[in-house]
Amino acid sequence: MADRRSLTPASTEARKLGYVAPPAATDLRTILGDAAFRTFTDGQLPAGLVNEAARRVLTGIGMPELQESGLGIAAHRDGFLAEFSWPEAGDEPESEGPFFRLGRWMGGTVVLDGTGGQVLRVPANDDGPDGVLVAASLEGFLTMVALWLVGLRIHATVDGDDERYALRVNIRDELWMIDEVGGMSEAWIYLLENE
Template identity: 35%
Template sequence: MSGAFAERLDGAWEIEPEPSAPLPRCPLSVGQGIGLDNLWVLAGAGGLFAVVCGADGEDDGTAWHAAPLLEPHARLAAPEPPAEALAAAGGGSGARAWLEEAFGAGACRRRAAGDLPDGITHAGTRDFLVEVGLPSLEGLLQLQTHGGLKPLPEDGTDGQPSGVRYELGHWMYAPLALDGATGQVLRLPRDTAPEPAAGSLAQFFAMVRLFDAYRRGFHPSRADRRDAQQVLAAWCRRIDPTVDESDTWDAVLGGHPFEDGTWELVTKDGRPPL
C-alpha cells in the first residue's frame, strides 16, 4: 500500500505520487491531505477529517456554488456565566476574593465609610468601596486605576453638566470616571460625549476579570478562540447590557489586538508561551 501526499500551493493542488482515488473537491480552508487507496485524510484551518471516495469518482466536477445552499442551522450555545462572576457583579460578599484571584492579593483597596467623598451618594457604590475595595490595576486592557477617587470638575470634560464625578484612572487612552450619584462608570473621551463603561463598579470589574480569564485561556485553533470570544461577549452582556452602548467594549469583545501588556501571556495564535 502506497500513499499520495497533497498540498495546496498558490491555490492549486500538488499531488505526489499519482493517487489511487482522485482528491475530492475541497474548500480553500483545506490545504493538505494524505491518500490511501480510496481514503483521503484532509486537514486545514477547520481541523482534521477523512473522506471515503467512490470507486468511480472523477477528478473534476461542477464548480462550487457561490453561496451556501442552506442557511446556518447551528450556533454556539454559550454556557451560563460562572456563578462567582454573577455574584461579584452584584456586589456579593465573595467579590473581593474572586477579583483578587486574578488581580493579585491586596489589589482591591478598601476605604472606610467615613473616608469616602461626600459626593458618592449611591448606596451600592459605597458598599462596594467599603467591602470589596477599588482594584488597583496597571496594563491589563490598557486600564490603569490608581486606587484613588480624584474629584473632576462638575462641568465634565465635554462641557456639559455631569453631576459629581470622580476619576478612577484611565481606560483606552481616556479618563475613566465614577458618577457618584448613580454609580455608573464612564469613559470620557476628549472630543466626544461620555461613553458608558458599566452600570456599576462591581459590573465593570467583573467583566475585566472575565476578560483576564479569557486572555489566559488555551485556544488550540482560530475557531476555538472565536468561540471563546463569543462566550465572553455573551457573559458580559448578561452581566451588563451597557456593553452594547460602548465602542470600547465592542473592541474588547471583538478580538481587538491590544498593543499593551494585555496579550503578553499569549502568542498571536492564542497559545500560552512555552
C-alpha cells in the same frame, strides 16, 4: 441526592454536581490577590459620592491596583476618586455627576458617577473604542473586569481563528449577561478584535 432547591452555587454538593457560581465582583480579588485591593472607610469617600451601592463596594470589596491590557486602576495612589470635570467636547452623559476618577482605559478616563453609580469611559479623542457607559454599577464593573481579564488571558493562548472568534462571542455574551447595556460597550471587546 440533594434537593435542587437547596443547592447554593458555593455548596459542596453543588460543586459535585457541576454547578458553578455566577461571576461576581469578588472574582477580581481572587484573580489579583488581596494585596492588590484597597478598601475605604466612609470618611475617605468623597462627599459627592452618594450612591449607596458604590459606597458599599468601596468600603467592602474595595478597588484594585491594576495595570493590565490598557486598563489602569490606581486605588492606592493620590488622585484616586478625585472629582473629574466632564470635557465639553466629549459625549454628554445622562447624569450630571459629580464624577470621580477611577483610572485610565485605552487612552480614556474611567469615572464613577457619584449619583447614579454607573462607570463611564470618557474617550480622550476619536481614537480607540466608542461608548461612554461601560457598567451600570461599580460592582458590575469589577465583575466584568474579572471576566474580561480571564478572557484576554485565555485568548492569548488560543491559536485557531475559529476558536478565537468563538471565545470573543462567548466573552461578549457573558458581559451582556452581567450588564445588558454596559456589556455592549466597544471598550470590552476592542482588544480582542484588534490584535
